[in-house]
Amino acid sequence: MHTNHTIMPKIPNLRVHIAPVGYEVDRIVLPAKKLRADKVILLVHENPSEDKATKFYQKISDMLEKLNIEVVTEYHDRTALFQIIKTVKKLIEQESGNIISINLASGSKVQAIGCMMASMMFNDDKNVNPFYVEAKEYLGFSGKAISKGIKDIEYIPPYEIQKPEERHIQALKIIVDNGGKISKKEMAKLALDKKLIVVNAENQSQATFASLDKNIISPLENDWNFITVEKKGRTRWIQITEEGKNAAEFLI
Structure with missing residues (x-):
């Protein structure tokens, strides 16, 4: 993924719109005009030859x-839900300090779902406002825009979706960076090095594993179902689950 844009002076509290490009024109342009957007970030498919919506861009x-x-x-x-979430997450982080409005009506259904999920998970600064645009007239798709004009703009309450603590996300990254599987001993060492756990005890080895179990392994395994732990011989192995792989696509 990459971005093309014109550099402009940094102004605090810009009104920024994020809008997937689908088969809509008015439902992107008219809300930006009505809500006095300073900047519109258009989400465009990375392979134009596979996207019929490219001509509207x-x-x-x-x-x-x-x-x-x-x-x-x-x-x-x-077309990839988790990559859409990751892209919108990145944009929310880039535009922190600005007022962000996310258009749920301009792209595909999977883009709308991804945009809404990102709004609900990464609205830490309470500056993200998803909205839906009702068209004035629906034309049907015949190679032209599928709607004309706008009737109403409705903001959607971004109810929060819980996400893992930052230390759990960093622990998940360690597992991913090690090919999705790591020994508990190696995980303990890396968790200490990255200060994901802190141990101050005489029996440091025992305290380290106890802290790792309580603060990292148990939440990832029992609360999030991101990992499983299996003993083979004398070694305990931490392995990422399918849910963990999916979450890693947009959390890391």
Whole structure:
């Protein structure tokens, strides 16, 4: 994924819209105009040859620029839910300090789901506002935009989805970086090195494993189902689960 944009001076509290590009034009441009957006980040499929919506991008971009709205292009895989979430998460982090409005109506269903999930998981600064745009007229798809005008803009309450603590995300990254499987002994060493656990005891070895079990392994295994622990011979192995692999795609 990469971004093309025009550099502009850093201004606090910009009104930033994030909008997937689908078969819509008015449902991106008119809300940006009505809500006085300073910048619109357009989510565009990373492989234009596979995307029928690509032809709408230039029209949207031209219309926004005529309104003196900065246009940023963010390329992503519009078919992959977890990659959509990761992309929107990155943009939310990049635009921290600004007022972020996320358009749930302009792209595909999977993009809408990914955008909404990102809004609910990564709204730590309470500056993310997902919204839905009701079209004034629906035209059906015939190679042109599928709607015309806008009737209403409705903000959606971004109810929070719990996500793991940062230390649990970092622990998951350690497992991923080690190919999805790591011995408990090696995990304890790396967790200490990265200060994911802190041990101050005379019997440091025993205290280290106890802290690792309580503070890292138990939450990842029992609360999140991200890992399993299996004993083979004298070694206990920590292995990532399918749920852990999926979560790692957008958490790490």
